[in-house]
Amino acid sequence: xxxxxxxxxxxxxxxxxxxxxxxxxxxxxxxxxxxxxxxxxxxxxxxxxxxxxxxxxxxxxxxxxxxxxxxxxxxxxxxxxxxxxxxxxxxxxxxxxxxxxxxxxxxxxxxxxxxxxxxxxxxxxxxxxxxxxxxxxxxxxxxxxxxxxxxxxxxxxxxxxxxxxxxxxxxxxxxxxxxxxxxxxxxxxxxxxxxxxxxxxxxxxxxxxxxxxxxxxxxxxxxxxxxxxxxxxxxxxxxxxxxxxxxxxxxxxxxxxxxxxxxxxxxxxxxxxxxxxxxxxxxxxxxxxxxxxxxxxxxxxxxxxxxxxxxxxxxxxxxxxxxxxxxxxxxxxxxxxxxxxxxxxxxxxxxxxxxxxxxxxxxxxx
Amino acid sequence: xxxxxxxxxxxxxxxxxxxxxxxxxxxxxxxxxxxxxxxxxxxxxxxxxxxxxxxxxxxxxxxxxxxxxxxxxxxxxxxxxxxxxxxxxxxxxxxxxxxxxxxxxxxxxxxxxxxxxxxxxxxxxxxxxxxxxxxxxxxxxxxxxxxxxxxxxxxxxxxxxxxxxxxxxxxxxxxxxxxxxxxxxxxxxxxxxxxxxxxxxxxxxxxxxxxxxxxxxxxxxxxxxxxxxxxxxxxxxxxxxxxxxxxxxxxxxxxxxxxxxxxxxxxxxxxxxxxxxxxxxxxxxxxxxxxxxxxxxxxxxxxxxxxxxxxxxxxxxxxxxxxxxxxxxxxxxxxxxxxxxxxxxxxxxxxxxxxxxxxxxxxxxxxxxxxxxxxxxxxxxxxxxxxxx
Numbered sequence: 105x106x107x108x109x110x111x112x113x114x115x116x117x118x119x120x121x122x123x124x125x126x127x128x129x130x131x132x133x134x135x136x137x138x139x140x141x142x143x144x145x146x147x148x149x150x151x152x153x154x155x156x157x158x159x160x161x162x163x164x165x166x167x168x169x170x171x172x173x174x175x176x177x178x179x180x181x182x183x184x185x186x187x188x189x190x191x192x193x194x195x196x197x198x199x200x201x202x203x204x205x206x207x208x209x210x211x212x213x214x215x216x217x218x219x220x221x222x223x224x225x226x227x228x229x230x231x232x233x234x235x236x237x238x239x240x241x242x243x244x245x246x247x248x249x250x251x252x253x254x255x256x257x258x259x260x261x262x263x264x265x266x267x268x269x270x271x272x273x274x275x276x277x278x279x280x281x282x283x284x285x286x287x288x289x290x291x292x293x294x295x296x297x298x299x300x301x302x303x304x305x306x307x308x309x310x311x312x313x314x315x316x317x318x319x320x321x322x323x324x325x326x327x328x329x330x331x332x333x334x335x336x337x338x339x340x341x342x343x344x345x346x347x348x349x350x351x352x353x354x355x356x357x358x359x360x361x362x363x364x365x366x367x368x369x370x371x372x373x374x375x376x377x378x379x380x381x382x383x384x385x386x387x388x389x390x391x392x393x394x395x396x397x398x399x400x401x402x403x404x405x406x407x408x409x410x411x412x413x414x415x416x417x418x419x420x421x422x423x424x425x426x427x428x429x430x431x432x433x434x435x436x437x438x439x440x441x442x443x444x445x446x447x448x449x450x451x452x453x454x455x456x457x458x459x460x461x462x463x464x465x466x467x468x469x470x
Numbered sequence: 471x472x473x474x475x476x477x478x479x480x481x482x483x484x485x486x487x488x489x490x491x492x493x494x495x496x497x498x499x500x501x502x503x504x505x506x507x508x509x510x511x512x513x514x515x516x517x518x519x520x521x522x523x524x525x526x527x528x529x530x531x532x533x534x535x536x537x538x539x540x541x542x543x544x545x546x547x548x549x550x551x552x553x554x555x556x557x558x559x560x561x562x563x564x565x566x567x568x569x570x571x572x573x574x575x576x577x578x579x580x581x582x583x584x585x586x587x588x589x590x591x592x593x594x595x596x597x598x599x600x601x602x603x604x605x606x607x608x609x610x611x612x613x614x615x616x617x618x619x620x621x622x623x624x625x626x627x628x629x630x631x632x633x634x635x636x637x638x639x640x641x642x643x644x645x646x647x648x649x650x651x652x653x654x655x656x657x658x659x660x661x662x663x664x665x666x667x668x669x670x671x672x673x674x675x676x677x678x679x680x681x682x683x684x685x686x687x688x689x690x691x692x693x694x695x696x697x698x699x700x701x702x703x704x705x706x707x708x709x710x711x712x713x714x715x716x717x718x719x720x721x722x723x724x725x726x727x728x729x730x731x732x733x734x735x736x737x738x739x740x741x742x743x744x745x746x747x748x749x750x751x752x753x754x755x756x757x758x759x760x761x762x763x764x765x766x767x768x769x770x771x772x773x774x775x776x777x778x779x780x781x782x783x784x785x786x787x788x789x790x791x792x793x794x795x796x797x798x799x800x801x802x803x804x805x806x807x808x809x810x811x812x813x814x815x816x817x818x819x820x821x822x823x824x825x826x827x828x829x830x831x832x833x834x835x836x837x838x839x840x841x842x843x844x845x846x847x848x849x850x851x852x853x854x855x856x857x858x859x
Contacts, residue, residue, distance in 0.1 A: 157753050178759040190750035194772040207759035255758075 106168050106181075106258035106291045107133045108154060114162035115149050115315075123149040125315035126163070131293065136285045138294045138306035142338070146315040147295045148263055154293060155184050155261050167259060178207075183252035184261040187268065189244045191236040191251075197223075198232040201251045222253040225284070242273045249281070253288065262294040266301065278304060299339050303327065311335045333466040336388050336459060342423060344459070345394070345433035347387045351380045351460070360387045360460070363429045367405040369455060369470075377460060377470050385469060388459035391423065394435035397450040404452040412447045426451070483509065613639050613828035620824055639825035640833070649830060651804055652811035655721050657837065659807060660789035663728035668781050670729070671736035672774075676766055678737070679744035680752070690741065697734035704730065705798050712799050723799040724807065728789050735788070736781040743777025744770065779845045787838055808834040 108131040115124040124146040131137050139147035152158040154165055156177035165172050172180050183204075192200050198219055205215045223229045226246040236244055245265065252260055262281075266274045282305055285292055296302055302309045303323045311318040311326060311334075319331040330336035336344045349362035358374035358381065360367040367387065369377065377385075397407045413432070414425035417439065424435045424443070435451060443449055460470035489505030611630060612620070619625055619634025643649045677683075678690045708727050717723040747770060755765040771778070796810045806814065812830040816823040 155753075155757060157756070176761070177753070177757045178761065180757075182757060184754065184757050186750045186754060188748060188750055190748060190754040192751060192755070192769055192773075203755075204758035207764070251754075251758075 107131055107135075107166075108259055108291060108293065109166040110150070110154075110163065111166075112163035113150065113153065113160065113165065115146070115153060115158060116161040122315055124153070127312075127315075127317055129310060129317065129320065131291060134289050134291055136282075136292045136294065136305060136307045137310060138296060138302040138308070139310045139312060140296055140299055140302035140338075141312035141318075143297055144314075145312040147297075147310075147312050150312075151184075151261055151263055151293060151295045154259070155182060156180050180259075181257050182259045182261055183255040183257040184263065185248045185252050185265045187264040189236075189248040189268075191244060191247055193236050195235075196232065197228065197234050197236070197239070197247050197250075200236070200247055201232075201254045204251070204255050218254050218256075219250075222250045225253065225287070226250050226280075241269055242277070245269060245273075245277060249284070253284075258291065260288075260290055260292040262292065264296055265294075267296070267298070281305065300341060303339065309339075311338060313338075329468075330459070331468055333386060333388065333461040333468075336461070336468070340390060342391050342434045342436065344388045344390050346461075347389070347431050347433065348463070349385060349387050351377060351383055351385050353381045360385065360458075362387060363431060365406070365408055365429065367453060367455065367458070369458070370403045373455070373458075373470060380460070380462075380469055384463045386461040386463055386466075388461060389433070389453050390457065391434045391436040393454040393457045394426075394433060394437075394451055395454060396437065396441060397452050399438075400454075403455045405455050407450045407452050409448055410451050412443055412445055412449065415443070415445050609828050609831055613825060613832050615639075615825055617825065636825075639829040642826050643829050643833065647815050647826075648803055648806075648811070649808075649833070652806050652808045653834070655805060655811075656790060656807040656809075656834075659721050659724045659728065660786050662725045663732060663789045664782055664785040666725070667729040667732035667736050667785050668778065671733050671740055671781060672771070672778065674733070674737045675740035675744055676770065679741045680749075693734045693737050697731065697738065701731060701794050705794055708795070709798055717799075719800055719802045719805055721800070721805050721807075724789075724792070724796060727795050727799065728792060732785045732788060736785055739781050739784065740774070740777055743774055743780070747773050783841060783845060786841060790834075790838055 108129075110127050110129040110131075113124055113127040113129075114122065116122050127146075127150060129137075139150060141147050149158060153160050154167075156172065156175060160173050167180055167182070192203065195203065201219045201222060202215045205218065210218075219232070220229070223232060226249060228243060228246045228250060231239060231243060231247070236247065239247065245268075248265070265281075266277050269277060278301060281294075285305075294301075294305060306323055308320060309323055309326050310320050313334055319326055319335045321329070326335060326339050330339065333346065337346065347362045349360045349367075352359050352361050352366075354366070358369045358377060360369070395404070397404075408428050410426040410428040410433075412424055413427055416423040416425075420439065422437050422439050422441060422443075424437060426433055426435055426449075458470070459468065461467065462469055486505055486508035489508055490502055491505075493499070493502035493505050608628075611628065614635055614637065615630055616634050616636045616638070619630060622634075625631060625634070674693070678686055678693070708730070712718055712723045712727065715723075715726070717726060751773070752765050752769055755769040756762075760768065791809060792807070793809045796807045800806050800810065803811070803815070808830065812827060812834070816827045816830060
């Protein structure tokens with residue numbers, strides 16, 4: 105019932121400062137969509153425009169079938185959870201949650217029943233008589249979410265709701281919000297700068313930078329087929345390795361020359377990049393695609409001798425910072441690997457999963 | 471450097487020595503004794519023995535107080551040497567108290583903790599307390615004296631000898647002067663002017679702090695500049711205004727004119743407070759279903775209570791103490807406020823009814839004290855706790 109459509113959305117704070125630039129986005133009904141990007145990329149401003157908290161400089165926003173450009177926030181049938189929770193400090197938890205219903209003159213019995221129901225979902229039934237200052241950070245977060253649920257709005261807006269929680273609580277709340285979305289079956293727009301949150305929570309991810317949308321897609325799409333170097337580097341942790349090199353043709357094989365090391369592309373990939381031969385490119389490879397020589401099947405590059413600079417054993421995996429001929433890159437390897445700092449090991453790149461980017465435009469070539 | 475441990479010890483001994491010398495030169499044994507005590511104390515501080523130091527500090531505190539009081543006394547009719555010694559001793563004592571504040575944190579061990587706190591927190595407060603409370607004390611004491619006691623040059627002015635005690639000044643005030651009428655007038659004017667000013671200031675401050683509109687900043691500065699125009703200039707044109715409104719000689723004249731300085735003041739005070747209230751809370755209210763006015767009344771105002779109380783208290787105090795407008799606009803005795811009434815009725819030519827004047831000031835300050843005590847709890851505690859993060 106409530107798809108949200110953004111058409112050529114623009115927000116100018118002044119002639120020079122354009123926070124959001126011709127953003128086009130179709131958010132489906134019941135979709136969980138995540139806006140992600142570094143700070144200052146326009147994601148929060150976009151969300152605030154959907155909420156009606158910022159004037160729109162250009163373009164239009166539709167919620168459901170209704171054009172809401174000039175509709176005040178209270179009439180948009182939305183609920184928002186703020187980064188700092190924004191609880192009403194002078195009201196109890198119950199009153200905080202009941203406030204919006206009271207303003208709509210909902211019957212007392214119904215208010216009580218809806219608040220109770222929301223409190224039960226979130227496990228804050230015990231806290232209804234407390235004031236916000238008597239709650240812990242996680243509890244405040246729940247109240248803020250509860251306040252949104254009670255409304256039964258068409259669209260939920262979340263503005264970095266987990267960024268003030270500690271790491272463990274954040275993981276818990278993340279799972280709870282996913283369950284909540286499943287249960288409520290409502291449209292949710294979620295803003296975060298944390299790409300892990302984006303990957304784990306979103307049906308689709310919108311990667312933004314400098315006010316522009318960089319890519320829209322499912323988490324795996326964005327991860328596996330980034331449309332440009334920025335998206336490739338922003339999504340994924342540790343981030344993708346970028347090595348500057350030159351695309352060359354040698355005896356029919358197309359290779360990437362990185363400081364003398366030749367990385368051969370498979371025949372079908374070679375075809376796609378023929379036009380870039382003899383041009384500089386950025387070679388991108390994810391840490392998990394840097395493997396010790398001889399492991400697994402696939403199309404691997406020639407072995408490279410690399411020195412282990414830093415070793416980060418994480419238990420389930422090992423993160424290795426390595427250097428080879430002055431180029432540094434990160435690898436994610438199996439914890440059974442026996443190696444120490446300053447060791448030299450033979451690694452190769454999984455060329456089936458290699459990416460190439462145009463040096464100038466940063467657009468994906470392969 | 472001037473407050474380092476070494477310089478403090480050196481100064482302490484030097485001051486005490488000077489003191490002893492001054493006493494010997496002036497032939498005043500008690501000054502010599504005090505100086506000797508000071509010397510001992512300074513020496514005790516210099517020694518690093520804990521118990522000696524502890525004792526020294528406690529004694530020093532008493533000594534400083536004693537010096538301050540005796541110093542003032544000994545002033546009259548004393549020789550030049552004693553006067554010099556007094557000045558030196560008083561300045562020296564104050565320096566030591568201030569300097570010891572710096573030494574406080576040096577007492578690091580658990581056992582010395584309270585000592586450190588005492589030295590660094592309370593000791594430096596003593597001179598302040600003295601200056602803050604002494605005028606009040608003097609007012610009370612004077613209001614309870616008979617005229618005979620007041621004009622007796624031999625009597626000590628800081629307390630009352632048994633025979634000189636009277637409450638008659640208060641009786642005179644309530645029976646022989648229209649003091650009660652002035653009190654009611656002052657209350658009426660202060661409450662009305664404050665209420666009007668704070669109500670208008672809340673709206674103005676909210677708009678200036680929160681709404682984005684052209685000229686908001688300029689307007690904010692203009693409000694401040696208005697406050698800077700001295701009343702001693704403003705009363706001239708205001709007198710004409712009051713006159714042409716037909717309000718001369720009526721308390722209404724004050725209710726109308728006090729907001730001219732109260733509104734800018736309260737607006738600035740409240741602007742600062744509104745800015746500390748997180749914007750998101752209000753935005754959340756607007757998403758929850760409030761319009762601006764509802765958000766202001768139901769969310770922002772309850773959170774701004776400490777700020778508003780602050781504005782009310784200051785507004786009330788300013789109106790209560792206002793003198794110039796009251797003097798200029800009111801000449802009928804029955805319409806006067808306390809500040810003007812007391813001086814116009816209790817100063818006749820060059821005769822000052824000191825006892826009654828002080829009694830009038832004393833009674834006049836009670837409502838302010840009551841207001842402060844009553845609101846202090848609200849005023850101190852912030853209400854935004856728990857709202858964000």
